[in-house]
Amino acid sequence: MIGLQLLVQVLALGAAYGLVALGFVLILNATGAVNFSQGDLVMAGGFVAVALGDRLHLPGLVLLPLLIAIMAALGAAVALVAYMPLRARPPEAVFISTIAVGIILQNGANRLFGAEPLAAPPLLGVGPGGGQVRFAGVTASVQSLAIIAVAALLIAALHGLFVHTQFGRRLRATAQDREVAMAVGIPVDRMIVGTFAVAAALAGAAGLLLSNVFFVVPTSGGDYILKAYIAVVIGGWGSIPGAIAGALLIAAFEVIYPSLPLLLPALNALPDSDGWFSQTVSTVMLNLAVLLILFVRPRGLFGEPIGQRP
Amino acid sequence: MTPWRTRLARGGAAGPLAVVALAYAVLALPHASGYAMRVLGTAGIYALLAIGYGFIFGLAGALSLAQGAFMGIGAYVSGILATRYGIPFDAALPASIGLPMALALLVGVPVLRLQTHYFALATLLIGQTALLAATQWQSVTGGANGMGGVPPISLLGHAISGRLPTLLTIWAIVAAGAALAWWIGHGRLGDAYALLRANQAASRAIGIDTGRLRMVAFLLSAGYAGLAGSLYVHALGVLSPDVLGFPVMVTCLTIAVVGSRLRVTGAVAGAVLIIELPEWARFLRDDYMLAFGCILLLVVVALPGGLIEALERLLGRLWAPPPERLPDPLPLPLTRRPPRSDRPLLEITGLTRGFGGVRALSGVSLSVRAGEVVGLIGPNGSGKTTLLNAVTGIFPPESGDIRLAGHSIAGWAPHRIARLGIARGFQTAALAPGLSALDNVAIARDAAGLGLGRAVWASPRDPAWRRARREAMALLDSLGAGAHAGVLAASLPPGIARLVEIARALATAPRLLLLDEPAAGLNETEQADLAPRLRGLVDSGIGLLVIEHNMAFLAPLADRLICLDQGALIAAGTPREVQGDPRVIEAYLGVAPSGEDMTAPFSVAPT
Numbered sequence: 001m002i003g004l005q006l007l008v009q010v011l012a013l014g015a016a017y018g019l020v021a022l023g024f025v026l027i028l029n030a031t032g033a034v035n036f037s038q039g040d041l042v043m044a045g046g047f048v049a050v051a052l053g054d055r056l057h058l059p060g061l062v063l064l065p066l067l068i069a070i071m072a073a074l075g076a077a078v079a080l081v082a083y084m085p086l087r088a089r090p091p092e093a094v095f096i097s098t099i100a101v102g103i104i105l106q107n108g109a110n111r112l113f114g115a116e117p118l119a120a121p122p123l124l125g126v127g128p129g130g131g132q133v134r135f136a137g138v139t140a141s142v143q144s145l146a147i148i149a150v151a152a153l154l155i156a157a158l159h160g161l162f163v164h165t166q167f168g169r170r171l172r173a174t175a176q177d178r179e180v181a182m183a184v185g186i187p188v189d190r191m192i193v194g195t196f197a198v199a200a201a202l203a204g205a206a207g208l209l210l211s212n213v214f215f216v217v218p219t220s221g222g223d224y225i226l227k228a229y230i231a232v233v234i235g236g237w238g239s240i241p242g243a244i245a246g247a248l249l250i251a252a253f254e255v256i257y258p259s260l261p262l263l264l265p266a267l268n269a270l271p272d273s274d275g276w277f278s279q280t281v282s283t284v285m286l287n288l289a290v291l292l293i294l295f296v297r298p299r300g301l302f303g304e305p306i307g308q309r310p
Numbered sequence: 311m312t313p314w315r316t317r318l319a320r321g322g323a324a325g326p327l328a329v330v331a332l333a334y335a336v337l338a339l340p341h342a343s344g345y346a347m348r349v350l351g352t353a354g355i356y357a358l359l360a361i362g363y364g365f366i367f368g369l370a371g372a373l374s375l376a377q378g379a380f381m382g383i384g385a386y387v388s389g390i391l392a393t394r395y396g397i398p399f400d401a402a403l404p405a406s407i408g409l410p411m412a413l414a415l416l417v418g419v420p421v422l423r424l425q426t427h428y429f430a431l432a433t434l435l436i437g438q439t440a441l442l443a444a445t446q447w448q449s450v451t452g453g454a455n456g457m458g459g460v461p462p463i464s465l466l467g468h469a470i471s472g473r474l475p476t477l478l479t480i481w482a483i484v485a486a487g488a489a490l491a492w493w494i495g496h497g498r499l500g501d502a503y504a505l506l507r508a509n510q511a512a513s514r515a516i517g518i519d520t521g522r523l524r525m526v527a528f529l530l531s532a533g534y535a536g537l538a539g540s541l542y543v544h545a546l547g548v549l550s551p552d553v554l555g556f557p558v559m560v561t562c563l564t565i566a567v568v569g570s571r572l573r574v575t576g577a578v579a580g581a582v583l584i585i586e587l588p589e590w591a592r593f594l595r596d597d598y599m600l601a602f603g604c605i606l607l608l609v610v611v612a613l614p615g616g617l618i619e620a621l622e623r624l625l626g627r628l629w630a631p632p633p634e635r636l637p638d639p640l641p642l643p644l645t646r647r648p649p650r651s652d653r654p655l656l657e658i659t660g661l662t663r664g665f666g667g668v669r670a671l672s673g674v675s676l677s678v679r680a681g682e683v684v685g686l687i688g689p690n691g692s693g694k695t696t697l698l699n700a701v702t703g704i705f706p707p708e709s710g711d712i713r714l715a716g717h718s719i720a721g722w723a724p725h726r727i728a729r730l731g732i733a734r735g736f737q738t739a740a741l742a743p744g745l746s747a748l749d750n751v752a753i754a755r756d757a758a759g760l761g762l763g764r765a766v767w768a769s770p771r772d773p774a775w776r777r778a779r780r781e782a783m784a785l786l787d788s789l790g791a792g793a794h795a796g797v798l799a800a801s802l803p804p805g806i807a808r809l810v811e812i813a814r815a816l817a818t819a820p821r822l823l824l825l826d827e828p829a830a831g832l833n834e835t836e837q838a839d840l841a842p843r844l845r846g847l848v849d850s851g852i853g854l855l856v857i858e859h860n861m862a863f864l865a866p867l868a869d870r871l872i873c874l875d876q877g878a879l880i881a882a883g884t885p886r887e888v889q890g891d892p893r894v895i896e897a898y899l900g901v902a903p904s905g906e907d908m909t910a911p912f913s914v915a916p917t
């Protein structure tokens with residue numbers, strides 16, 4: 001039963017990380033550049049959700065469309081300020097300009113909301129707590145289940161956007177080959193701004209989902225960008241399903257590693273067993289595992305979607 | 311122009327900046343408050359950190375995010391040794407500099423292989439892990455609270471107390487570190503790094519061990535960071551995990567970008583600017599960091615090369631240095647003139663290489679003799695360039711053998727193959743854009759001998775470098791490109807760039823030269839000029855394997871032609887035989903020849 005309970009946690013956390021990683025990989029594909037402010041956009045989304053919740057007293061699910069619209073506008077602004085002027089420059093330039101955007105977002109949030117941890121409203125209901133459901137002996141929080149459902153819906157909607165709309169087809173064409181897309185008359189610049197908007201909207205949704213459970217502070221973003229970055233690297237640089245798989249793997253590690261003494265009581269016999277399964281050690285272990293993956297498979301766990309041809 | 315003015319103009323922004331610094335030291339420093347001196351000392355420490363970062367991020371062009379961690383480790387080593395074991399600053403230096411370098415060596419072997427974004431992530435994770443370890447390992451590091459009571463800097467038993475002596479000590483060390491960094495970066499080694507940044511494959515093709523060069527840069531940056539961290543903890547008197555945090559790395563990166571990543575002066579000026587900025591912008595108070603982000607964004611967007619390069623462009627307009635005098639040509643001693651013999655110089659047997667499911671080469675066998683021109687033709691995607699890449703070691707073959715003068719070189723690293731005597735040109739000329747045509751050729755002379763030791767002892771007045779430049783001049787003259795020797799590679803017309811690349815290949819004194827479409831981009835006069843020059847080289851004993859679509863250029867030049875199609879050899883023989891071969895015609899035109907007219911020699915249009 002504990003296994004199922006952990007599975008719900010893994011899926012909820014993985015779904016939220018997946019949204020962050022998805023935004024990261026969309027921008028990566030469209031521009032070839034790393035958006036280092038993706039984590040800070042999650043943080044910004046969390047604060048926007050807090051502000052909306054404070055004023056409107058509505059459940060998160062109702063706030064979500066409004067939040068997505070606000071975050072899409074923010075994403076487009078980031079594209080115009082930090083990407084467009086640097087189109088013709090090496091990718092490091094965008095890396096640094098988006099670090100600058102991150103600094104601006106963090107300190108802007110600090111100015112507006114302060115450094116105290118805040119919680120966004122839950123998806124269902126408006127109070128800080130969330131209900132629990134019991135089914136077949138498994139206890140799960142309503143929020144966790146709602147996160148899984150919302151993230152799945154968003155990913156499905158994104159899939160629909162990409163496959164069934166002209167806008168989505170143009171976005172994909174831009175991501176696959178910018179020159180050719182330009183040659184057939186796709187307004188590539190507008191598509192890239194659109195990609196940033198979609199990516200920021202995903203980050204914002206993740207911010208709403210995550211900041212109810214983990215709270216949000218202005219420095220929350222650092223952790224999320226790292227998770228997204230790792231997810232995209234182990235999932236295969238540029239692969240969309242890989243990014244989601246990578247996010248689920250990270251979530252699985254983060255949920256299961258600290259619970260190991262619970263799953264395997266024999267581990268409690270280890271000297272200083274509490275110290276070995278703390279959150280900090282879990283992060284260190286995750287980092288080391290990712291480094292190991294990079295050393296053994298320099299192009300990620302599943303390889304890059306397209307082989308390099310010099 | 312008088313010599314001192316020439317020298318000043320060549321020094322770029324260094325002269326004017328030195329004047330400003332000196333004026334500040336004389337006029338303002340004696341009256342500065344203790345607090346101001348402390349801030350300036352911190353700026354010096356960040357200058358040292360950023361000068362070190364210039365090796366990996368500037369010279370080697372790799373975005374490392376571990377520089378902050380290396381500084382933090384240096385700080386922790388020095389701080390712990392001082393507070394727990396009473397070991398003073400200078401006696402601890404071997405450990406506080408050595409440990410970050412040892413860690414860099416340890417992680418560098420696997421990490422430096424990684425390309426840009428993977429390298430950035432790996433270095434970021436190393437930094438984050440170091441921070442977590444420092445906060446977790448409480449018994450040794452003091453955990454999240456850190457440790458107080460770190461004694462001040464001491465040298466040879468003399469504790470340096472007081473703000474001004476501390477400040478002067480820090481800046482004396484910065485000056486020494488800056489001089490060493492300038493010395494290392496401004497010679498042949500600096501030129502080699504310029505090519506490494508521009509094109510790794512081209513660097514390896516002239517015998518540069520790019521892995522070693524990147525490692526040297528990574529180690530130097532770690533060593534400088536360790537020193538900076540050690541100074542930091544002794545100057546501050548407190549050891550705290552903040553020194554391992556990502557903000558230190560962001561500050562370092564900002565300094566490098568705002569200052570100019572390729573200039574030692576950029577690191578120093580950037581550090582002073584970024585560290586002093588909060589003091590000047592005190593009126594902004596809480597919004598300072600917000601302004602900081604905006605300034606960083608503005609500089610990245612508006613000043614691509616950073617402040618110092620912008621300043622240099624400005625100064626260059628005011629007093630441009632006179633063009634450098636070109637060296638007298640010195641003909642190259644052909645030390646490796648191979649004997650003409652019937653034994654093939656290059657022997658390829660059963661070469662196979664695939665990419666994923668695509669067979670790029672399957673069972674190709676061919677040979678090239680010394681003093682022979684072999685033309686390699688075939689439709690696009692037939693495996694010609696892959697063959698060149700396999701021979702030069704970029705893509706090791708899956709099976710089959712490649713022998714150069716009897717030595718099997720299959721699976722060797724590209725720089726080792728280059729050192730054995732195979733040189734190549736690329737489909738699009740791969741030169742270091744910021745170097746003159748002459749220096750682009752000169753790097754390839756004895757590139758195997760490049761190294762840190764030699765750079766420290768000899769650069770930039772290395773007599774071997776002067777000779778290399780004279781020999782490069784002779785090579786450019788011999789190819790008819792001598793008039794462009796002083797021009798920056800970025801401004802060379804494509805035809806000349808191609809000749810410069812051939813000259814660079816020849817500068818390695820190769821036994822075998824591989825060229826990939828040398829006539830592409832040349833006009834007819836240039837083509838007519840190039841062919842006899844290539845023939846002359848071959849007559850002196852070099853073997854030449856040349857990929858070319860332009861039959862008008864290739865057919866008279868080549869002794870033999872080899873045609874590939876879909877990775878397999880379909881025809882070999884004299885140009886006339888191969889051009890008339892029905893399989894060749896089919897491969898190019900996609901139809902089986904019918905009737906007599908099709909069997910006549912044809913000229914394949916350049917694609």
